[in-house]
Amino acid sequence: MTIAGGLELVAWILSAIIAGWLVFDVVRVARTHDEHLLINAAELIDTPAEPRAGARDAEGGRA
Amino acid sequence: MSTAASDPPTPGVIDEVTTAERPALRKVLSPMHIWALGVGIVLVGEFMGWNFAVEKGGMYGALIAAWVVGLLYTSIVMINSEITSAIPAAGGQYAQAKHTVGPLMAFNVGLYLTLAYTMLEAANANVLSYLLTTLANLMGSTEELSPYPFATLAILALAWLNYRGVFATLSLNFVITGFAFLTILILFVGTGAWNPAGELQLAGLVGRLENGLPYGWLGVIAAFQFGMWYYLGIEGTAQAAEECRSAPRSVPIGSMAGMMTLIIAATLTWYICAGLLPWQYLGTAITPLFDAARVTGSGALVVLLLLGTLCATLASANGCINDASRAWFSMGRDRYLPEWFGAVHPRYHTPFRAIVFLVPVAIAFALLPVLLNQPTLLATVITFSILSGLLMYSFMGPNFIRFRKLWPIGSITRGYVLPFHPAPAIALIGLSGTVFFATFLGYGTSLLSMLAFYFLASVWFVLRRYKYVRRGAQFTADLPRPRGY
Numbered sequence: 001m002t003i004a005g006g007l008e009l010v011a012w013i014l015s016a017i018i019a020g021w022l023v024f025d026v027v028r029v030a031r032t033h034d035e036h037l038l039i040n041a042a043e044l045i046d047t048p049a050e051p052r053a054g055a056r057d058a059e060g061g062r063a
Numbered sequence: 064m065s066t067a068a069s070d071p072p073t074p075g076v077i078d079e080v081t082t083a084e085r086p087a088l089r090k091v092l093s094p095m096h097i098w099a100l101g102v103g104i105v106l107v108g109e110f111m112g113w114n115f116a117v118e119k120g121g122m123y124g125a126l127i128a129a130w131v132v133g134l135l136y137t138s139i140v141m142i143n144s145e146i147t148s149a150i151p152a153a154g155g156q157y158a159q160a161k162h163t164v165g166p167l168m169a170f171n172v173g174l175y176l177t178l179a180y181t182m183l184e185a186a187n188a189n190v191l192s193y194l195l196t197t198l199a200n201l202m203g204s205t206e207e208l209s210p211y212p213f214a215t216l217a218i219l220a221l222a223w224l225n226y227r228g229v230f231a232t233l234s235l236n237f238v239i240t241g242f243a244f245l246t247i248l249i250l251f252v253g254t255g256a257w258n259p260a261g262e263l264q265l266a267g268l269v270g271r272l273e274n275g276l277p278y279g280w281l282g283v284i285a286a287f288q289f290g291m292w293y294y295l296g297i298e299g300t301a302q303a304a305e306e307c308r309s310a311p312r313s314v315p316i317g318s319m320a321g322m323m324t325l326i327i328a329a330t331l332t333w334y335i336c337a338g339l340l341p342w343q344y345l346g347t348a349i350t351p352l353f354d355a356a357r358v359t360g361s362g363a364l365v366v367l368l369l370l371g372t373l374c375a376t377l378a379s380a381n382g383c384i385n386d387a388s389r390a391w392f393s394m395g396r397d398r399y400l401p402e403w404f405g406a407v408h409p410r411y412h413t414p415f416r417a418i419v420f421l422v423p424v425a426i427a428f429a430l431l432p433v434l435l436n437q438p439t440l441l442a443t444v445i446t447f448s449i450l451s452g453l454l455m456y457s458f459m460g461p462n463f464i465r466f467r468k469l470w471p472i473g474s475i476t477r478g479y480v481l482p483f484h485p486a487p488a489i490a491l492i493g494l495s496g497t498v499f500f501a502t503f504l505g506y507g508t509s510l511l512s513m514l515a516f517y518f519l520a521s522v523w524f525v526l527r528r529y530k531y532v533r534r535g536a537q538f539t540a541d542l543p544r545p546r547g548y
Binding site for chain 2: 002003004007008009011012014015018019021022023025026029033035037038039040041
């Protein structure tokens with residue numbers, strides 16, 4: 001194997017390790033923490049507008 | 064689903080948020096980091112890209128473009144400093160649009176930001192293998208490195224760094240950006256550029272106007288689109304406002320120091336390259352500053368400038384990941400996109416899902432030009448990035464005028480007050496229009512395609528996404544609500 005080939009192999013291996021770690025950590029956090037606490041949404045500071053019928057249906061459907 | 068609030072702390076992860084409090088972005092940044100973010104994204108434009116302005120307008124055309132477009136960006140930075148000091152939120156211009164205009168404008172601005180930075184990141188990763196091959200050749204190797212593994216590794220490694228924390232990310236950016244800027248100064252000193260009897264040959268510019276302006280004033284206007292390379296991305300400093308210890312202090316100081324650095328770097332770069340390289344070559348060169356160093360014949364300068372180019376490229380990609388992820392994250396937490404993207408990591412306090420989601424997007428844009436054997440696709444990717452930025456600039460002028468109408472001077476506390484209002488906003492509107500015209504001359508089809516893309520994205524938002532937006536929760540800034548909001 002040439003030096004360039006070796007460097008490329010090392011780059012691929014490192015890439016795979018980093019990608020694996022990232023995916024693993026994203027999944028780990030999702031499994032060990034309450035989803036509602038992770039979301040950094042702004043608190044409602046006034047009364048929210050009444051959702052439209054379509055949105056209500058969609059949210060209901062997902063639930 | 065487990066509830067972290069009731070679970071005992073896990074050994075080894077004691078600093079992870081395990082109580083019922085929501086994790087938030089960590090406020091750890093100082094003006095130094097803001098400088099590193101802004102200049103880091105941009106400085107690569109001094110090492111490559113700006114010189115295409117020479118092809119369009121000649122040497123003087125490129126210099127006029129550097130200074131006139133510099134005026135455009137100075138207006139942007141000053142406008143940004145005032146608004147961001149009052150609305151210090153991740154998402155930067157997206158958060159501004161949300162407060163001053165409304166959801167549809169904010170969605171578009173958020174999309175401009177995300178795509179502009181992601182595509183710039185992809186372009187940076189794409190040229191990395193070329194730079195590494197050049198470095199290997201300097202070290203005596205004759206082999207060519209494949210672009211696939213190094214572009215992929217660069218994007219993933221920088222994404223990992225961003226994932227682990229903003230402080231380390233931007234501290235690293237400060238070091239490598241500072242080094243890259245230093246190499247430009249060293250080249251200036253190394254060539255004795257202040258000495259009329261030194262290495263620089265500026266005589267070709269003197270005399271007839273055609274020497275410096277081969278295509279006349281139309282060429283100068285055409286050069287404006289590449290003059291943007293000197294500064295494109297400095298407005299990204301606003302993205303880090305929510306993570307500053309004191310945004311009203313850090314953002315104005317860091318951004319304006321960054322703008323001054325860039326104007327100095329742009330002028331020095333032009334001056335050195337004009338004196339060392341013939342304009343016909345300079346207009347098509349890939350790495351002009353590195354080529355200028357090669358002309359000097361100094362081995363040390365050659366190695367330094369190549370390392371400077373490499374560091375500038377990495378700093379740009381690093382800053383782009385930071386900014387694109389903040390824009391995407393902000394849209395997620397406001398429900399402009401699925402709320403899943405609005406999560407903050409309980410341990411690292413970063414928008415981790417937005418960072419990870421944008422990795423494959425950036426890798427795809429970086430590798431597609433190579434995979435499809437279409438080098439012109441890279442130019443299209445870069446053009447899309449520039450045009451997205453340009454669309455945002457055309458929003459910022461009117462946005463500032465509206466901001467001052469909604470919150471006049473004296474009605475709120477500002478960390479920085481833009482002087483001579485409305486002159487900078489009007490200058491920004493006029494200059495943005497001129498650069499749009501210049502871009503239309505060179506990339507008319509791309510410009511129209513991009514406008515069509517954003518129009519379709521807006522239609523999607525209105526029909527499919529707007530119903531999820533909590534309209535009552537859009538006003539998140541610590542400001543009095545204007546009448547009728």
